[in-house]
Amino acid sequence: MSPCPQDAHCPQCPHCNGALETPLACSTCGALLSVAPETPPHLILDMELAWACADDDLQRNHRRFSRMVHPDFYATAAPAERELAEHNSALLNSAYDILADDLTRAEWLLEHLGGPTDKEERQMPQEFLMEVMDWNETLAAHACGQSSDEDLDSLRRDLHARRAAVAADLGRHLDPLPEPGAPALLEVRRLLNAARYIERSLEHAAADQA
């Protein structure tokens, strides 16, 4: 652990004053710490507040912090400590889930920057409307046995490709991070609305196959 730079505000452990990598626990003295539930995911996982999120770093930090807070290491501890381990571990896991996936990370960044919610802005990019109808048709046809498993497979490939394309578009709007309230956020919302359709269609395709 590098020492805290003099000019930066570095959180410290209330027990041993060691510099904290995560607000969940102290890597110096090992103490579990009490954390506010709304602590942003990037702070919990010691990642930058940015669209880019290196998967290797994210996974490494998640593994390392899991070793500090996971309830498995507190199985025979006092009930209060066990409870705190459960709690902090849950915070760590939801922070990881938010950052690990492009779409949930974009959703969180959008909210963080004060962008429109899915209730305030329901539209999606025009070109998606036709596509959504096509997808639904293929799914409906397959459900009543009028299209082949190959059709379903090709639909699934299309959907995955579209999902990747949406993620790339999101990156264009979110990297670098726009100012809070910037017009780009409206586009981000619309892309995320489209992404939700893609996800739902993928779910349907998977359910249909099974």
Next chain:
Amino acid sequence: MAYLELNVLNNSQTPMAMGIDLGTTFSLAAVMRDGRPVILHPEGGSGSVPSVIHFPEHGPPAVGRAARDQALADPTHTVFSVKRYMGRGLADCEADRERLPYRVTETEHGVAQVDIRGKSYTPQELSALILMRVHDLGCRALGGDDVRRAVITVPAYFDDAQRQATRDAARLAGLELLRIINEPTAASLAYGLDQREDGIVAVYDLGGGTFDISILSIEDGVFRVLATAGDTRLGGDDFDALLVDLARRELAAELDEQALRDPAFLQGARLAAERCKRELSIHPQAELHISIPSSGVQWRRTVSRAEFDAWSAPLIERTLHCCAKALADAKLDAKAIDEVVLVGGSTRSPLVRSEVAKYFGRLPHTELNPDEVVALGAAIQGHILVGGTRDILLLDVTPLSLGVETMGGAISVLVPRNSTVPCSVTEGFTTYADNQTGIEFHVLQGERELAQDCRSLARFTLKGIPPMPAGMARVAVRFHLDADGVLTVKAREESTGATAEIEVQPTHGLTDAEVETMLRDSYAHAQEDFDKRRLADLRTELGVMLQATEKNLAVARAELDPESWAELETALEAARGAAESSDVLATQALRDGLERASTPLAALLMDSVAKSALRDRTLDEV
């Protein structure tokens, strides 16, 4: 040998925890010893305990091998495959009922139970009996150490109700349950220890009654489950059922409907099917031989592996669909899998092996005994939990999405499936009417969009919301899935800070109060069983004493002093009436009384025996 191992164990400083694989067809235990997991077995025994319970007419139930041996002779009092009914209701058992030789009913709270000898047993209580037996044998294998701490494995695809039921069973068995872990994950631990290599692993676990597929990444000693899928009602039992159905089909011409439903026939056919299936894993053909002495049914049929493979193909197809689902959720394709591990007795089937190899495009690992690998993994996890090592960490997921029912009968997902546990979500609720002081919500688990198609876990009632206009109350409800994958719910009214009280009504589970009652009852029954056995012993002893005394009555009357004779006569009189008494203490008093009163007679007889023995001998011969 056993003592040597015992000494090593007693020298180790780390406390121990038992890993228990509570299986559909058999259960077994393991512990960590000298840095390696080992199966606990009594000297010369295999350590695996058939998950079978027999209720004899008198005395306590038998569990394990002794119980399984009763299956044919006493089918209606021998219970199998309890695990299939954990956390389930009567409606869930419908498909199995025709094959079950005993009656299945339901408690008022929708918990399935079996009726045996006029008593009802929930799967939780029955599983507790199995756990106690496995634990007891395990402790004996450890030379008598009472290891109460335990890790119990469950299928990865077990839902909250099934996990909760497993927890309740552990509590009823008097175990300190440190953790519930998923069977495929446990298996990966056992393999991971051997291999020590990073990569992506698929664990294909086809057990006696359940199927799981888990995809894991192993890196730096962290076993992270990426996705899991499965079917809690698909396993070896279903392969047996194919052969039972064959017998029923082909015997339909010879036997009437009643004979085909005869409990002895059903148990006999089941056991024969299991034998035949095992044979078919080794030989190209095997004989299905059903022999029921009680009804004179004798039936033989040669089954070829090709036939059996054709019948079982759809079952294997179902497992491969699960594999596809798990891979999709892990966002991987089959080519990305570095290693495939086979777990569960049913993976001995050559067809299963070849189909899995074909699907993943690689030869699966079968080095470890598929019946033991889960218990071994549970022992490793137990070692971690008691602080034995920090090198390894399991990060597991919840197999099913968790949600609440919305106004329109749809499900609103709070925790998507394959989220890493522990995890929590806080959701806001409000009131719909003025001065409404309670809110009810319905928690569900499943992947379907309508609440009615998902599994109902519980209904929660929030109480004690301060009276205020509709929509003003802000109740924050925190849903927490703990490391066992079991749900807890907490609520707080945010405008006043009042902690709302929550009443839980599990859909197919036991309430805390019910578990308490069962615990009390089981203690009471333990006493009752003990008393029954003691009473039987006392009566036998009394019988022997009475017989011996009465045989020597003439001697007694002639040679005893009048006082001793009177006392003996009174004691004899009282003891003759003891056969009717069911009071242990009274019977004990009678036995003690007769013993005391007959002491002078015994002394007399001893003297005469001694005299007669010495009669023909000179003193120096003695």
